[in-house]
Amino acid sequence: MSIQETRIVLKNAGKINPLSIDDYIRAGGYAGLRKALQMNPADVIDELMEAGLRGRGGAGFSTGMKQKFTSESCQRCPQRYVVVNADEGEPGTFKDRIIMEQDPHLYLEGTIIAAWAIQATQAYIYIRGEYHESIDKTQKAIEDAYAAGFLGKNILGSGFDLDVEIRLGAGSYLCGEELTMLESLEGKRGNPRIKPPFPAEKGVFGMPTLVNNVETLANAPLIIANGREWYRQFGTERSPGTKIFTISGQVNKPGHYEVPLGVPLQDLIDLAGGMRNGKKFKAALLGGAAGTFVDASMLGEKMTYDNLREKGATLGSGAIIVMAEGDPVYDILHNCLRFFRHESCGKCVPCRVGTTQLVKQADQLKSANGDRKKILEQMVLESQIMAGTSLCPLGQSPILPLESAAKYFSKELCTTHH
Amino acid sequence: MSTQEIIQQFEPKQHNLLHILHALQDAHPENYITEEALEAAAGHLGVTKSTVYGVARYYTMFSLKPRGKHIIRVCASPVCELLHVNDIIAALEEELSIKTGETTKDGLFTLELSECLGQCQEAPSMMINDKIFNNLTSARIREVIQSFKDEARK
Ligand SMILES: Cc1cc2nc3c(=O)[nH]c(=O)nc-3n(C[C@H](O)[C@H](O)[C@H](O)COP(=O)(O)O)c2cc1C
Ligand code: SF4
Ligand code: FES
Numbered sequence: 001m002s003i004q005e006t007r008i009v010l011k012n013a014g015k016i017n018p019l020s021i022d023d024y025i026r027a028g029g030y031a032g033l034r035k036a037l038q039m040n041p042a043d044v045i046d047e048l049m050e051a052g053l054r055g056r057g058g059a060g061f062s063t064g065m066k067q068k069f070t071s072e073s074c075q076r077c078p079q080r081y082v083v084v085n086a087d088e089g090e091p092g093t094f095k096d097r098i099i100m101e102q103d104p105h106l107y108l109e110g111t112i113i114a115a116w117a118i119q120a121t122q123a124y125i126y127i128r129g130e131y132h133e134s135i136d137k138t139q140k141a142i143e144d145a146y147a148a149g150f151l152g153k154n155i156l157g158s159g160f161d162l163d164v165e166i167r168l169g170a171g172s173y174l175c176g177e178e179l180t181m182l183e184s185l186e187g188k189r190g191n192p193r194i195k196p197p198f199p200a201e202k203g204v205f206g207m208p209t210l211v212n213n214v215e216t217l218a219n220a221p222l223i224i225a226n227g228r229e230w231y232r233q234f235g236t237e238r239s240p241g242t243k244i245f246t247i248s249g250q251v252n253k254p255g256h257y258e259v260p261l262g263v264p265l266q267d268l269i270d271l272a273g274g275m276r277n278g279k280k281f282k283a284a285l286l287g288g289a290a291g292t293f294v295d296a297s298m299l300g301e302k303m304t305y306d307n308l309r310e311k312g313a314t315l316g317s318g319a320i321i322v323m324a325e326g327d328p329v330y331d332i333l334h335n336c337l338r339f340f341r342h343e344s345c346g347k348c349v350p351c352r353v354g355t356t357q358l359v360k361q362a363d364q365l366k367s368a369n370g371d372r373k374k375i376l377e378q379m380v381l382e383s384q385i386m387a388g389t390s391l392c393p394l395g396q397s398p399i400l401p402l403e404s405a406a407k408y409f410s411k412e413l414c415t416t417h418h
Numbered sequence: 419m420s421t422q423e424i425i426q427q428f429e430p431k432q433h434n435l436l437h438i439l440h441a442l443q444d445a446h447p448e449n450y451i452t453e454e455a456l457e458a459a460a461g462h463l464g465v466t467k468s469t470v471y472g473v474a475r476y477y478t479m480f481s482l483k484p485r486g487k488h489i490i491r492v493c494a495s496p497v498c499e500l501l502h503v504n505d506i507i508a509a510l511e512e513e514l515s516i517k518t519g520e521t522t523k524d525g526l527f528t529l530e531l532s533e534c535l536g537q538c539q540e541a542p543s544m545m546i547n548d549k550i551f552n553n554l555t556s557a558r559i560r561e562v563i564q565s566f567k568d569e570a571r572k
Contacts, residue, residue, distance in 0.1 A: 094538060167433075
């Protein structure tokens with residue numbers, strides 16, 4: 001018997017008309033915002049912190065903590081911003097799209113709550129340019145929220161003002177990285193900034209900025225409306241709540257599945273209808289290109305940020321790309337390495353040269369009659385150097401799929417390919 | 419709408435640049451941003467032309483060269499590759515008699531590759547202009563391309 005989904009973030013998905021704010025309100029929408037506006041901003045932050053909400057964009061950082069830093073930094077600054085990260089570029093990931101297409105008011109409500117929490121009066125939603133449906137539905141949600149008094153001046157009589165605007169990306173994975181996104185929001189090339197300063201201190205237009213992922217913000221109204229205790233009944237002590245996993249590849253029912261954090265990988269594959277046509281599981285790439293390969297020995301592992309990290313794997317964005325016996329790990333690894341080469345901005349040498357070099361070496365791995373083992377070792381070493389010397393997290397990413405593929409599939413990677 | 423009319427819709431602030439470039443490209447029948455448009459955008463925002471050029475070049479959705487009426491963007495990311503998108507790309511190249519990156523002689527199609535389109539639940543996937551096409555097969559490719567050709571003949 002396979003497990004059931006636990007839909008809290010997706011409770012409205014497919015059930016209400018995403019274009020109708022009335023539907024959303026009838027389903028309990030904007031109750032979280034009403035409640036938040038009657039609380040102290042600091043108490044809102046405290047509630048999110050105690051609920052244990054962690055960033056769903058990939059890094060799993062405490063959302064409450066991030067909001068606290070942002071609200072407390074630079075008291076002289078005349079303006080604070082919320083930036084919603086809806087760039088969703090990690091291969092294999094489409095959870096934010098599902099939220100935006102099926103329940104756009106939920107994350108918009110979360111955005112307003114976050115803005116109240118850090119006292120920001122302007123928010124930008126940065127959506128990737130290819131997501132036309134997400135853009136249109138979010139635009140409609142924003143317009144309706146203005147008309148209903150949830151946005152604009154003096155929201156629900158609270159004296160709080162907030163404007164929200166959509167900004168469009170234009171096909172750059174790197175712009176999903178929060179500091180690079182700030183550059184893009186200012187109308188510039190997506191050149192990474194160097195941390196620190198963090199966006200909390202010096203974000204868009206030099207002002208304190210909170211950057212949160214769509215799914216992260218979609219959790220906020222639920223936590224505020226129902227309280228931390230309610231939220232903590234889902235998930236584990238250190239990874240509370242649910243996560244939307246996007247399962248693709250060799251399963252019978254690829255798609256998005258919301259489950260409590262801590263569910264084993266095997267259960268998720270079962271939930272997605274099991275292996276396609278009864279094939280045998282071989283590998284999964286967890287978290288996309290900037291993610292890690294695992295083999296069948298990891299099927300029993302609990303999907304939480306910390307457990308996977310301890311086991312050398314990643315939860316990341318929640319992407320699970322499933323491969324079956326016979327599928328070439330080599331090709332998918334090669335694909336990831338090409339991805340990084342393509343998306344590298346070229347600003348720093350280790351990443352510009354390294355991403356090109358890794359693809360070349362991967363080619364050699366296939367053609368060489370020589371010592372494949374040596375080449376693979378070289379590649380891992382190269383990616384380690386990149387991780388230590390690159391300017392931004394993109395150059396620190398190739399090590400993830402590479403080292404994990406080498407760990408589980410070195411035999412396959414080092415034998416002759418046909 | 420003229421280039422100037424498009425640009426004037428936006429406040430002259432650099433943070434509007436990506437939106438301006440999207441609007442200019444979308445309005446051009448050949449789906450690209452012209453020299454003249456770059457210059458006009460720079461003038462409106464009070465930045466150098468090389469700044470605008472640098473931004474337009476950085477983002478893969480923007481083109482500085484004329485393209486076809488319809489832009490086909492095929493996903494070449496891991497899930498689509500796993501589910502044999504290479505066969506789809508081959509079918510498209512054959513059907514259109516062009517290589518990836520090229521435009522058909524009649525100016526109707528440009529074939530490009532893209533990173534993950536976020537449609538992996540129904541891979542392999544592609545977009546033609548704003549529209550998504552999923553669960554692609556070679557047969558479906560021929561159908562879709564034919565329907566665009568028929569549309570053009572009307
Ligand atoms: C190369 C790169 C790409 C990223 N792309 C995304 C993305 O598309 N969406 C996202 O939410 N976070 C992305 N991130 C993570 C963000 O930098 C950031 O951690 C996140 O927006 C924070 O929000 P959260 O705390 O709510 O997760 C990316 C990071 C890197 C290094
Ligand atoms: S690590 Fe790569 S993407 Fe990041 S700044 Fe350096 S070259 Fe650019
Ligand atoms: S990998 Fe092709 S749509 Fe995601």
